[in-house]
Amino acid sequence: MTDRPHLLYVAWGFPPCRGGGVYRALATANRFAALGWKVTVLTADRDTFFRFTGADLTLEERVDPSVEVVRVPFEWPILEADLRKWSKRRAQNPKVWSKWRTKQDQIPFPESGYGPWRSVIEKAAERIHQADKVDLTVATANPHVAFTAAYHLHKKFQVPYVMDYRDAWLLDVFTGDRLHEPNSRAARWEKKLVESAREVWFVNDPIKEWHEKLYPAQAGKMHTVSNGFDPDLVPDTHDRGPVTGRPLVFGYVGTVSPKVPLADFVEGWKLAKEQSEELAGAKAKIHGYLGYYAQPRADMLATINSAAEAGVSYEGPVGKAEIAKAYDEFDAQLLMLGKGRYVTSGKVFEYLATGLPVVSVHDPENAASDVLRGHPLWFPVADVTPEAIAAALIEAAHAARTADEGIRAKAREFGASYRRDLQLDPRITSLAASVAGVAA
Structure with missing residues (x-):
């Protein structure tokens, strides 16, 4: 008692x-x-x-x-x-x-x-x-x-x-x-x-x-x-500064559901790399489960592997306690969600905690957009097409290489309210x- x-x-x-x-x-x-x-x-x-x-x-x-x-x-x-x-x-x-x-x-x-x-x-x-x-x-x-x-x-x-x-x-x-x-x-x-x-x-x-x-x-x-994000589980939010002298790393962490526009992202990624020198040698690392069960869905894995030469890779699941290590590699984050006005995803809050650029690979009408609106390093797609995804990726790549300390500080402050x-x-x-x- x-x-x-x-x-x-x-x-x-x-x-x-x-x-x-x-x-x-x-x-x-x-x-x-x-x-x-x-x-x-x-x-x-x-x-x-x-x-x-x-x-x-x-x-x-x-x-x-x-x-x-x-x-x-x-x-x-x-x-x-x-x-x-x-x-x-x-x-x-x-x-x-x-x-x-x-x-x-x-x-x-x-x-x-x-x-x-x-x-x-x-x-x-x-x-x-x-x-x-x-x-x-x-x-x-x-x-x-x-x-x-x-x-x-x-x-x-x-x-x-x-x-x-x-x-x-x-x-x-x-x-x-x-x-x-x-x-x-x-x-x-x-x-x-x-x-x-x-x-x-x-x-x-x-x-x-x-x-x-x-x-x-x-x-x-x-x-x-x-x-929201759990302070003891998110990556270090110190200012990492602009990325110079090395290829960029874009990252996704979370379950890739069948609703996620994975194929559109892969095509958009290929286009972006063709169009921007700032993405030369860039990698897109996808961490998490492919589908809802322990065994990765074969079709999703095949989609990712089809872009291996373009730098897209599947990294497998990552334990929550080790998640900071995964984020430490990222220069920009990929928020890939299924379409829906009522869709937010818990992942968006974790992304906000980092202060890193966020590329929204989801329908602009998603509820996640309401959360991200006002973030100084948010790069939403105009629509979910390879061309629009490529444009957002290119903008984010430029920001990762050029955003000054003031903008990055504002991004971290914006995210802190979602603890x-x-x-x-x-x-x-x-x-x-x-x-x-x-x-x-």
Whole structure:
């Protein structure tokens, strides 16, 4: 037992998971702990990440020692690759079995692959609460099934909860289309979850505004909690000065999703090198995962390898703790994102922390543009074509070689305002004041 307020943080992806949202999850749990809360994290067992998503062991070392991590089983039958574990029915007709399994998954909760986890985390959350009363639950999505544990404690024990969206449930952030009809189970679930929540967090204003229009009566509880950079994990932000006497290095760090305009970038890179002497001998190094799983996607790898002679290379995944070493090589950064008005990406904040030039290889309407606007070393593309990408790369190359100390200092100052704790602290302080028995 403890006199500190007790936070239950529910996140499917938590270290050593290497998925994009894990950095927000890790930072949120650690920040609550740093501000005096007792923090219990409810997440999937470690084997889940080693088997399915890839793992980053360096992230586990970053979990605050005071945070208790409770891991529960997670089954993902549809991704089971070991044929020895397949049922006879599945082996005889895999497609029929897959359709059946998808339907079965959604019986407990309308989310393919994750629905059955509902009962596991609801029971685990109740055990945690009974052992040490939970004062507040924060559940982060996706998967959205994580919200059910928070809702369960609220309905049974009146524990207030926060819904933290990394993305959106009913909104396709790339196309702007609605993903589920108003009378669907997913829509009905979200409506009752939002109505019962103490707060609902979104990563950018466009996503928040979309939900405010959908739930106008609940707009007052909705907040933008931007992603940010973690000061202890970003590269050194000292002024490196203009690059002279050597080839430039452009770099990308992050997951390359199928939405990323990788092929357009490669063609744009080739054009830029042909058109600018400042790019003579330049390299473009891509760090991270190609696709969502541990094994690189063959088509993406082939696209990168097709430009090997032009200096484009795939460097593989990089651990978060070693990420500064990767950035130390960069003279300019490549922000490659899929198209979407509601797309920000957590990577943009890390890029801002460096003070280095940023080349935006994404649609100008992306929400990331709202974050970068005003940055003195930002080079957005006019549109996502090889020609426009080449033009932005050439401008960035020139800046990397000529930007003076004053401009670089302004770039670092611009980025400093997006430190992760500055995004989280206002909401944590407000929650501390509003949770019964917890002093601000």
